[in-house]
Amino acid sequence: MSAYADEHAPVIAAADGFFLIDTAGKKYLDGHSSLWCNIHGHRVPEIDAAIRQQLDRVSHSTLLGLGNTPSIELAEDLLQRVPSGLTRVFYADCGAAGVEVALKIAWQYHRQKPQPEPRELFACLTSAYHGDTVGTISLGDIDRFHSLFGGLMFPALRLPSPATPGLSLDECLTDTERLLSANAGRIAGVIMEPLVQAAAGIRVHPSGYLKRLREITQRLGILLIADEIAVGFGRLGTLFACEQEAVSPDILILSKGLTGGYLPLAATLTTEDIYTAFLGDPWAGKTFYHGHTYTGNPLACAAARASLRLIEDRDVLGNSRRIETVLQEHAATWRTLPHVAEVRHRGTMIGIEVQRDPATGTPFPPEQRRSHQLTLTCRERGVIVRNIGDVLVLMPAPAMPPSLVHQLAETVSAALRAVLR
Numbered sequence: 001m002s003a004y005a006d007e008h009a010p011v012i013a014a015a016d017g018f019f020l021i022d023t024a025g026k027k028y029l030d031g032h033s034s035l036w037c038n039i040h041g042h043r044v045p046e047i048d049a050a051i052r053q054q055l056d057r058v059s060h061s062t063l064l065g066l067g068n069t070p071s072i073e074l075a076e077d078l079l080q081r082v083p084s085g086l087t088r089v090f091y092a093d094c095g096a097a098g099v100e101v102a103l104k105i106a107w108q109y110h111r112q113k114p115q116p117e118p119r120e121l122f123a124c125l126t127s128a129y130h131g132d133t134v135g136t137i138s139l140g141d142i143d144r145f146h147s148l149f150g151g152l153m154f155p156a157l158r159l160p161s162p163a164t165p166g167l168s169l170d171e172c173l174t175d176t177e178r179l180l181s182a183n184a185g186r187i188a189g190v191i192m193e194p195l196v197q198a199a200a201g202i203r204v205h206p207s208g209y210l211k212r213l214r215e216i217t218q219r220l221g222i223l224l225i226a227d228e229i230a231v232g233f234g235r236l237g238t239l240f241a242c243e244q245e246a247v248s249p250d251i252l253i254l255s256k257g258l259t260g261g262y263l264p265l266a267a268t269l270t271t272e273d274i275y276t277a278f279l280g281d282p283w284a285g286k287t288f289y290h291g292h293t294y295t296g297n298p299l300a301c302a303a304a305r306a307s308l309r310l311i312e313d314r315d316v317l318g319n320s321r322r323i324e325t326v327l328q329e330h331a332a333t334w335r336t337l338p339h340v341a342e343v344r345h346r347g348t349m350i351g352i353e354v355q356r357d358p359a360t361g362t363p364f365p366p367e368q369r370r371s372h373q374l375t376l377t378c379r380e381r382g383v384i385v386r387n388i389g390d391v392l393v394l395m396p397a398p399a400m401p402p403s404l405v406h407q408l409a410e411t412v413s414a415a416l417r418a419v420l421r
Ligand SMILES: Cc1ncc(COP(=O)(O)O)c(C=O)c1O
Pocket: 094, 095, 096, 097, 099, 129, 130, 131, 132, 193, 198, 199, 227, 228, 229, 230, 255, 256
């Protein structure tokens, strides 16, 4: 906080397309999608109009005991597009809350299914990130964010991430299967980020992992909970990451890009089997007691419907794949620069890890804040990106024109050369 206070970070007052504008009128290319949620740029006429039209009807009405039209329509839109087998939608108001919903649903499901079992353990991957609430940090595994709160968290089983350096896919799956089999009767669910662990510093999974994890969990009767909060809505070139390995999870969590990056909203989707376990007489005690005040907010749902329409009308998925090619070309150059230890890339997500000596894996001394200097240098040059520790993360909006992505990458190249020389 002391360093941040001295930094005089820009205060954003307006936006224009893919640019943010600060109170002094300086324009910045939004190179991290306003923390990974923006899909179509800012001030998109179609989304603005959808929110304005909804404002003329009703801004908020609760989903506790009532319905509201946009939340029902959005649920229908989502169910037409998500992997098959998911049939029910529960809303919350941010990613972490959507994950908490998933955990509580999984926990309660096992107690209410036809042969009830008190399963009390969740499994997650090493270097996982699922949010900042107490439940979600319990399933996180990034020391910087989580270690301080060890005593506050509930225990979880940690499975090796397939992105662990030096671990082959087969070794990872063998360990995973062993750990899951040994605890199968106790595990309420396995939660994971499909294809890319974003907050871990863009850790990319080898292809085939997701599909094989699905097979293992299915064989052992364990729920698979896919957290697509960061990777969904075109970020990896398909609407949902699970599609790329033809996987249908038991529970799917969506947020961030759900509203195009306009308003906070999360959706937790489940199978009919899970939903059915919550049915019964009102006095049977099967109610799912979880309700946020702004659950299913009509303005957010209207924005989400408009965003989904735009993803299709403007071929945002095709554009996302074009962005992947542009970033691939720049990544090849970045890999040759001194102090660049690794460039990890998939779709529109890219992480550039810098070290003092990549040959020995020696980091820069923390007081030099080199990767933060990269963030600041990019900012001076009109590009907003953000580092997580020693990793500079770029994440252009899936609809950003490739020419702007090129401009973003050129600025990052110049910053890498200036700060790491
Ligand atoms: C994979 C993943 N899950 C959950 C979250 C938490 O979402 P929110 O910040 O909306 O609570 C994030 C946020 O970065 C995320 O990347």
